[in-house]
Amino acid sequence: MSRKTTATRQAVVTVAAWTIGFLIFFPILWTIILSFKSEGDAIKAPLDVLTSTWSLESYHEVQERSNYLKHFWNSVVLSLGSTLLALLIAIPAAWSMAFVPGKRTKDLLMWMLSTKMMPAVGVLVPMYLMFRDFGLLDTRIGLVVVLTLINLPIVVWMLYTYFKEIPGEILEAARMDGANLRSEILYILTPMAVPGIASTLLLNVILAWNEAFWTLQLTTSNAAPLTQFIASYSSPEGLFYAKLSAASTMAIAPILILGWFSQKQLVRGLTFGAVK
Amino acid sequence: MATEHSRTAARLMVSPAVILLFLWMIVPLGMTIYFSFLRYNLLMPGMESWTGFDNYYYFITQHAFWDALVNTLLLVGGVLVITVVGGVALALLLDQPFKGQGIVRVMVIAPFFVMPTVSALVWKNMFMNPVNGMFAHIAKAFGLQPFDFLSHAPLASIILIVAWSWLPFATLILLTALQSLDREQMEAAEMDGASWLNRFIYLTVPHLTRSITVVVLIQTIFLLSVFAEILVTTNGGPGTASTNLPYLVYAQSLLNYDVGGGSAGGIIAVILANIVAIFLMRMIGKNLET
Numbered sequence: 001m002s003r004k005t006t007a008t009r010q011a012v013v014t015v016a017a018w019t020i021g022f023l024i025f026f027p028i029l030w031t032i033i034l035s036f037k038s039e040g041d042a043i044k045a046p047l048d049v050l051t052s053t054w055s056l057e058s059y060h061e062v063q064e065r066s067n068y069l070k071h072f073w074n075s076v077v078l079s080l081g082s083t084l085l086a087l088l089i090a091i092p093a094a095w096s097m098a099f100v101p102g103k104r105t106k107d108l109l110m111w112m113l114s115t116k117m118m119p120a121v122g123v124l125v126p127m128y129l130m131f132r133d134f135g136l137l138d139t140r141i142g143l144v145v146v147l148t149l150i151n152l153p154i155v156v157w158m159l160y161t162y163f164k165e166i167p168g169e170i171l172e173a174a175r176m177d178g179a180n181l182r183s184e185i186l187y188i189l190t191p192m193a194v195p196g197i198a199s200t201l202l203l204n205v206i207l208a209w210n211e212a213f214w215t216l217q218l219t220t221s222n223a224a225p226l227t228q229f230i231a232s233y234s235s236p237e238g239l240f241y242a243k244l245s246a247a248s249t250m251a252i253a254p255i256l257i258l259g260w261f262s263q264k265q266l267v268r269g270l271t272f273g274a275v276k
Numbered sequence: 277m278a279t280e281h282s283r284t285a286a287r288l289m290v291s292p293a294v295i296l297l298f299l300w301m302i303v304p305l306g307m308t309i310y311f312s313f314l315r316y317n318l319l320m321p322g323m324e325s326w327t328g329f330d331n332y333y334y335f336i337t338q339h340a341f342w343d344a345l346v347n348t349l350l351l352v353g354g355v356l357v358i359t360v361v362g363g364v365a366l367a368l369l370l371d372q373p374f375k376g377q378g379i380v381r382v383m384v385i386a387p388f389f390v391m392p393t394v395s396a397l398v399w400k401n402m403f404m405n406p407v408n409g410m411f412a413h414i415a416k417a418f419g420l421q422p423f424d425f426l427s428h429a430p431l432a433s434i435i436l437i438v439a440w441s442w443l444p445f446a447t448l449i450l451l452t453a454l455q456s457l458d459r460e461q462m463e464a465a466e467m468d469g470a471s472w473l474n475r476f477i478y479l480t481v482p483h484l485t486r487s488i489t490v491v492v493l494i495q496t497i498f499l500l501s502v503f504a505e506i507l508v509t510t511n512g513g514p515g516t517a518s519t520n521l522p523y524l525v526y527a528q529s530l531l532n533y534d535v536g537g538g539s540a541g542g543i544i545a546v547i548l549a550n551i552v553a554i555f556l557m558r559m560i561g562k563n564l565e566t
Contacts, residue, residue, distance in 0.1 A: 014374040020366065024443065025383035028390065030410070031398050043408040045417070093293035096286035108294065110557055115301045117553035119501045121522040122546035125529045125539050126307035149300045156293055181285060210391040212504035213522075217530070227504070230393040234400075234508035241401060241408070248394045259389035260382050267452045270445065271490050 028252070035059070035245035042241035058246035065243070066229065068250060075225035075251075077140055078215070079208035082147035083201055086155040089148075091197070094159035095189065099171060109160065116153045120213045131218055140223040143215065147208045154207070155200055158269045162196025163189075199265035202258060206266075209255045226251040305546070311539035318533035331540035335528075341541070343516040344524040347431055348548075351520055352499040354435040355442060356492055362439075363446030363491065364484065370447070371454045388444040392504035399437045400426060400509045430510045430518035437505055442498075446491045453487035454480070493556040500549050521545050 034042045034049065041052035062068050097105050127146070128137075136142030166189065174188050212227040219228050230251055233244045259266070315327045335341055370381060387395065403410045404425035412422035425433040457480065465475050503522045506512055512519035512527060519527070525545060529538020 010372075010374060013369065013372045014376070017369050017372075017374050017380050018376065020369070021380035021383040024440070025386050027395070027398055027403065027440070028386055030402060031394075034402065045413045046410060089293050089296065092289035096289040100282055100286035102283070102286070108290070112293070112297055114553060114557060115297050117497060117549055117556070118301065118305065119522065119542075119545045119549045121501065121503075121525040122542040122549075123304035123308055124525060124542060125311055125535050126304040128530060129307075129535070130304070149296065152293060152297060181282065206389060210389070212392040213501065216393075216504055216507065217526075227391050227393045230391065230397060231504070231508050233397055234393075244397060244401060248398060252390050252394055255391075256386060256389045260385070263381075263385060263448065264452075266388075266445075267449050270494060271449060 028256075031245045032249050033245075034241050035249045037242050037245075039240055039242045042245065058242040059250070062243050062247045062250070066232075066247075068229070068247065071224055071226050071229035072250070074140060074219075074223055075209055075227075078143055078147060078223075078225050079205045081140070081144040082151060082208050083155075083204040085144065085148045086152050086204065087159075087197065087201060090152060090155040090159055091193075094156050094163050095185070095193075097156075098160055098163035098166070099168060109157065112153045112156055116150070120150075124217065127214075128217065137218060138220045138223045143218055143223055143225075146214050146218065147211060150211070150214070151204050151207060154269060155204055158200040158203065158265075159193075159196060161268065162200070163193060165196075166192050199262065200269070202262045203265050203269040206255055206259055206262065308539045308542050308546075311535050312543050314536045314539075316535040316539075318535055327536065331536045332544075335537050335540045335544065340516045340519060340524055344519045344521050347516075347518060348500065348520040350431060351435055351438065351502060352496055354432075355439045355499055356495060358435070358439040359442045359446040359495065360488060360491060362443050363450050364488070366443070366447045367450035367454050368480070370451055384447055385444045387441050388448075390441065392441065393508055395441050396437055396505040396508045399433075399440070404433055426510055427514060430514065434502075434505055434509060434518055437509070438499065438502055442495055445495070449487055449491050450484060453484055457483050489559055493552065493559060496552050497549065497556065500545070500552065521548070 035058055036054045036056070037049060037052055038055055038057055041049060044052065097109065131137045131142055134142075170188060170192075171184060174184055179188070209225075210227070212231075215225050215227045216231060219225070230247060233247065312331050313326060313328060314324045315330070316324045366384065370377070370384065374380075390398075401409065406412050406422045406424040406427075409422075411425070415422045423429075462475065462479060465479060470478070501522050502520060503526065506518055506520060506523045507526075510518045512523045516524075521541065522545065525538050525541040528534050528541060532538075
């Protein structure tokens with residue numbers, strides 16, 4: 001009796017979970033399917049779409065029409081550049097806060113977090129005017145700086161929570177053995193900190209890749225990453241479903257794959273260590 | 277234990293991050309505050325003059341502001357309700373053992389990694405379009421009149437799109453929290469004859485409260501500044517039906533060139549966000565103590 005109910009229950013759970021999972025994923029799946037169809041077939045009724053011929057035509061057209069690779073490269077430069085720059089600034093800061101905490105370390109961390117609370121529209125006008133006056137509009141360097149600054153608090157926090165888990169006794173032992181600050185960092189901390197740094201890097205590349213406020217406001221074409229490139233499809237021209245699908249698939253595929261690897265870090269990073 | 281020497285070194289290592297963030301916080305924000313007291317239009321350069329609180333007065337007394345405020349609250353509230361309720365249900369479901377758990381998990385998390393412009397355009401065109409969209413095809417198959425989502429229910433449609441992007445985040449965090457629930461306690465309660473509902477109310481919910489609070493507060497910060505989804509779907513329209521505060525500030529300052537008015541709106545948005553932020557900071561601050 002009880003075995004039977006368990007089996008039924010498991011079957012119900014399996015069916016329900018798969019159905020809901022499929023429905024949530026469906027918009028992405030459908031976009032991928034449409035990207036392999038011709039323009040004429042893509043707007044047909046769903047069942048006719050599935051039975052129509054498959055082709056790579058839209059992918060060729062997207063690249064020819066709008067130079068997809070340029071925008072892809074911009075996204076890579078912006079997300080990786082801003083993340084590396086943020087790590088360069090944040091690693092020493094997080095290191096010292098985790099291992100040489102002072103009286104104000106906690107306040108400092110909370111203050112850093114508070115800068116993240118400022119909504120972007122609050123500084124939209126001066127940022128836009130400064131970018132205009134310094135000739136930074138639509139340049140990659142300007143955007144790298146902005147993306148670095150908006151992600152810096154998250155980077156510091158994530159690194160801090162990871163560094164905190166490295167046992168301090170190891171450092172003391174090393175110090176007793178006469179290791180100086182430099183070798184302490186180089187030979188003891190770095191190897192232990194690499195996994196945390198890698199997770200931080202991964203999460204921040206994802207966040208920067210998908211950032212869609214500053215990239216939309218401060219770029220038009222030359223420095224435009226994929227967020228802006230896709231937004232250009234919102235014009236009536238965007239009714240070319242197959243091309244929009246192909247462009248969208250190419251824009252989300254790299255980060256979707258990276259994202260699946262970073263599920264755990266995502267929770268930790270986005271909750272500032274409040275949920276692990 | 278730290279020596280004087282290492283303390284100085286530590287300070288030097290923190291300072292670049294602190295100085296940069298301080299500048300980032302103080303310079304543009306200071307400029308916004310300054311602009312918000314000026315009559316300043318980009319079409320009339322060199323005509324800036326001091327107007328005191330006029331910009332705030334005009335910004336707050338326009339109809340669009342109140343529409344935008346209500347829309348902002350509806351958007352935040354609507355998405356929060358959907359993602360928290362849906363997230364708890366989904367987390368409970370995914371926490372059960374079943375075949376293909378890994379794959380289902382990956383499918384559920386996927387929308388979070390889709391950039392806002394893509395998710396908005398995919399929903400707008402492939403699903404909500406009244407002629408060729410999936411929903412229109414389904415309606416036609418049943419002999420119904422297709423519904424033009426973005427013209428007749430623009431805000432609800434945007435809430436749906438944004439909720440789809442954030443549901444995975446809520447689910448993932450609540451699932452992580454559920455997995456740390458004490459199984460033995462659960463089994464003991466079951467043995468003692470506690471019903472599923474009672475176990476849920478007295479064990480699961482209290483255990484999840486903290487994570488739900490975190491989800492609500494973090495999402496609120498991001499949801500208060502939803503922008504891209506509105507820009508590519510409705511442009512805030514029809515009229516102001518789907519304009520939220522960030523979009524209104526953008527429209528006023530960069531589309532109407534009213535720097536003064538836009539800045540005043542920006543400061544109001546900052547104040548609104550800070551009210552939320554205070555709660556979040558307390559929450560995370562408590563966590564630091566342990």
